[in-house]
Amino acid sequence: MLFNQLGLAAELLRAVEENGYTKATPIQTKAIPHVLEGHDLLAGAQTGTGKTAGFVLPILHNMRVAPKGARRVRALILTPTRELASQVNESVQTYGKYLPIRSMEIYGGVSARPQITKLKRGVDVVVATPGRLLDHVRQGNIDLSNIEYFILDEADRMLDMGFIRDIRQIIKALPDNRQNLLFSATFSQEIRDLANKLLNNPSEIQVAARNTTADRVEQLVHPVDKARKREMLSEIIGRGNWQQVLVFTRTKHGANRLATQLGKDGIATAAIHGGKGQGARTRALSDFKAGKIRVLVATDIAARGIDIDRLPHVVNFELPFVAEDYVHRIGRTARAGQDGTAISLVCIDEQKLLADIEKLLGRKLEKAVIPGYEVDARIKAEPLRKQGGQRRAGPPRRGKPGGKRPAGAGKKRGNSQRPGKAARNAKRSRPRSA
Numbered sequence: 001m002l003f004n005q006l007g008l009a010a011e012l013l014r015a016v017e018e019n020g021y022t023k024a025t026p027i028q029t030k031a032i033p034h035v036l037e038g039h040d041l042l043a044g045a046q047t048g049t050g051k052t053a054g055f056v057l058p059i060l061h062n063m064r065v066a067p068k069g070a071r072r073v074r075a076l077i078l079t080p081t082r083e084l085a086s087q088v089n090e091s092v093q094t095y096g097k098y099l100p101i102r103s104m105e106i107y108g109g110v111s112a113r114p115q116i117t118k119l120k121r122g123v124d125v126v127v128a129t130p131g132r133l134l135d136h137v138r139q140g141n142i143d144l145s146n147i148e149y150f151i152l153d154e155a156d157r158m159l160d161m162g163f164i165r166d167i168r169q170i171i172k173a174l175p176d177n178r179q180n181l182l183f184s185a186t187f188s189q190e191i192r193d194l195a196n197k198l199l200n201n202p203s204e205i206q207v208a209a210r211n212t213t214a215d216r217v218e219q220l221v222h223p224v225d226k227a228r229k230r231e232m233l234s235e236i237i238g239r240g241n242w243q244q245v246l247v248f249t250r251t252k253h254g255a256n257r258l259a260t261q262l263g264k265d266g267i268a269t270a271a272i273h274g275g276k277g278q279g280a281r282t283r284a285l286s287d288f289k290a291g292k293i294r295v296l297v298a299t300d301i302a303a304r305g306i307d308i309d310r311l312p313h314v315v316n317f318e319l320p321f322v323a324e325d326y327v328h329r330i331g332r333t334a335r336a337g338q339d340g341t342a343i344s345l346v347c348i349d350e351q352k353l354l355a356d357i358e359k360l361l362g363r364k365l366e367k368a369v370i371p372g373y374e375v376d377a378r379i380k381a382e383p384l385r386k387q388g389g390q391r392r393a394g395p396p397r398r399g400k401p402g403g404k405r406p407a408g409a410g411k412k413r414g415n416s417q418r419p420g421k422a423a424r425n426a427k428r429s430r431p432r433s434a
């Protein structure tokens with residue numbers, strides 16, 4: 001369906017068109033009319049489907065006429081990570097360009113001062129991670145009593161990260177009369193419970209089963225010895241003249257090491273992971289988007305919510321411990337209907353991880369040996385845990401679809417991206433480092 005058939009205001013259509021979009025994606029076609037009509041919504045959609053515009057556009061439409069008097073926070077969008085908060089806010093500003101609407105992002109890991117200043121000046125839309133938002137609520141820096149629109153984006157990830165208690169606290173600060181939207185890629189019982197409490201007679205929509213993005217990505221496995229992975233990667237990037245490549249490692253140390261090595265090979269590279277300050281992360285991402293660096297090496301957690309238009313290449317330098325992270329990783333490419341390639345450099349130690357991924361995808365991945373990089377049959381597999389850089393596994397982020405999270409996923413105050421202590425101490429199934 002075309003955007004101009006959805007009943008959106010001219011100011012929004014103009015901004016959408018300037019962004020290069022004329023046709024709405026399936027989630028947008030389904031969600032926008034429900035939200036415009038004022039219904040609560042339970043939406044099943046993964047990142048990469050265009051879901052952000054699916055809620056931002058109709059909300060901005062409904063908010064376009066401001067009530068008289070001082071500016072008040074009328075819409076609250078909660079996201080699990082800072083990166084996603086930033087990106088959603090960017091969408092609000094892009095699509096709301098021709099409307100007199102002010103928005104801001106709120107997250108931890110940076111000084112609260114500038115956030116307080118902005119709040120004092122007055123904003124209409126706040127995009128926030130739960131922890132820092134709650135700090136502002138408790139300190140009286142933000143008044144949520146005028147919220148008309150409340151959106152939980154990537155609700156499943158928020159629960160996985162142990163934010164449920166914060167979310168409940170935030171809901172308590174909201175007025176009863178409001179429109180609620182819940183977006184989630186998966187629907188565990190926990191999400192259903194949250195939806196039942198939060199949503200009022202919601203419309204339910206669902207697009208694209210969880211692995212469809214993965215199916216659109218051209219995927220290839222290159223068997224290689226571990227010690228030769230970096231050399232192989234440099235060669236692939238150089239030979240293909242790849243200009244924008246997102247590379248995944250399992251750990252932040254691995255990310256740093258690889259970024260340094262690729263830099264030595266003459267490939268402009270930056271690393272992005274939880275050990276870096278917010279400033280460095282934002283800078284690396286914007287340099288990557290702007291084409292100033294060719295390669296961004298990321299860990300799984302740091303890469304959540306990274307949204308790069310037309311990202312052509314994703315490389316799994318190391319396979320993830322959790323098979324579902326593979327789907328998330330390669331979902332960074334081939335977004336919103338575009339094509340992309342994802343290659344995985346797989347050494348003998350990672351055969352089990354590869355088997356897990358193939359099981360999840362329900363098919364074998366194509367393998368291609370690159371001449372000159374044939375694996376050395378004398379090298380025996382070693383258990384991954386014994387190798388450097390991997391530490392204790394971290395909190396499980398995403399169970400099987402419909403699966404339950406371990407109990408006690410509480411949350412430590414003050415850093416909106418860190419999972420709760422209980423979650424961190426819970427029996428771990430994936431690397432903690434990111």
Ligand code: AMP
Nearest residue numbers: 021023024025047048049050051052336
């Ligand atoms: P999201 O699922 O919201 O993270 O969006 C994924 C990507 O799709 C983003 O890069 C958007 O800019 C892009 N996008 C959103 N709407 C459309 C559309 N109607 N057509 C093409 N791309 C879109």
